[in-house]
Amino acid sequence: MMLLFPTDVLRPQRVDEHFAGEAQAARALDWSIALVDHDALAGGADCAVAVAGVPADEVVIYRGWMLSSRAYGGLAAALAARGSRLHTDAGQYHRGHELPGWYAALSAFTPASAWTVGTGRGGFDTACAALGSGPAIVRDYSKSMKHYWHEATYIPDLADAAAAWTIAARMADLRGDDFTGGYVLRRYEPFTGAEVRTWWIGGVCRLVTAHPDTPNDPPPEDLDLTALQPAIAGLDLPFVTVDLARRTDGVWRVVELGDGQVSDRPANVAPEDLITILPRT
Incomplete structure (x- = not known):
């Protein structure tokens, strides 16, 4: 290797x-x-x-x-x-890198989602209708613009089609040439505290760290991945990260799954801690 x-x-x-x-x-x-x-x-x-x-x-x-x-x-x-x-072959990378590739396997652990193919308004309206009314976030297949929360991520009510489209179009504009696949709408769930990044090799969690955006917020000791493990293993992906956040009712939810090869390591995690978990054969 x-x-x-x-x-x-x-x-x-x-x-x-x-x-x-x-x-x-x-x-x-x-x-x-x-x-x-x-x-x-x-x-x-x-x-x-x-x-x-x-x-x-x-x-x-x-x-x-x-x-x-x-x-x-x-x-x-x-x-x-x-x-x-x-x-990690190209097909496996595709499934781990883009939400439609992993959503079905993790649908019980992550906010309800619907997506489009491409950037057309008709497909977007159909995806909105699939989720119904209420708040949601919008992103593309691989990334959100969460740092532009009110401008290009958070949709207060999907029932307001014009306002929802304005936010989605702004997100696509900010993503530019990096826009991937189509719009993804995810039911908004209120979270509390910092996200946690978990690192999985062959379907087994080998490392739990803070999220790179909040490196000084260590993962809690009560994080239980027992129920999630079979779902991750079932994806048959060699090396992925799974970001989790605690919902306000105390339930841990999957925010994102990504290919581990391109997932950032928090600044306060020693490089050898990550290299040590990588498969040698």
């Missing part, structure tokens, strides 16, 4: 500074590492050039900046041409 890290934009022979600590920890733990050009992959440039420094005949895990499902597919194809493969 080998780890792939993105290159530094200004110093392409070095690991991107954001991941340098993880690369150092990986070397100390006897991992082989290689570098890939993230910007070339994300921009749709020649993927063969982006992976030119990766040895042949390896099984690799990527640890780097987020890639679209399309870009990840390009990475997988370029590595395959060299006789290497990703531990």
Whole structure:
């Protein structure tokens, strides 16, 4: 097994500074590492050039900046041409990276959701009707604009179709070229406290951390993942993160599932704590 890290934009022979600590920890733990050009992959440039420094005949895990499902597919194809493969294949990445791929398996643990294909108003109105009236949040298949909460995320009442569409359109505008798939509407549930990030390898939770947005809020000791574990295992995804938040009635709910290769590590979690849980074979 080998780890792939993105290159530094200004110093392409070095690991991107954001991941340098993880690369150092990986070397100390006897991992082989290689570098890939993230910007070339994300921009749709020649993927063969982006992976030119990766040895042949390896099984690799990527640890780097987020890639679209399309870009990840390009990475997988370029590595395959060299006789290497990703531990998480392109189909698995797609299912973990975009909400429609994992929602059905986790529907009992996450807010009710409906989504569109594309950005048309007709599909959006249909998705709104599927959830009925009441508050909701809007995002795309892979990401929300939660830092623009009232402007481009929170919809006070789905029954107000014009207002809901204004918020959704603003979200799509802010996402720009990164907009993925279509609109996702999720029933609003009130949460309390900070989110928790859990790290899963082969359907087993191996690490529980704070969320990167709130690194100084440690996860509570009473977090019980027993009921969730079979659902995560059933997804058959090699490496994912699951973000959870406590609803105001005390129930823990899944806010997001994402591919672990592109999930950020909280600043106060030691790099070796993450590298140690990664599969070696």
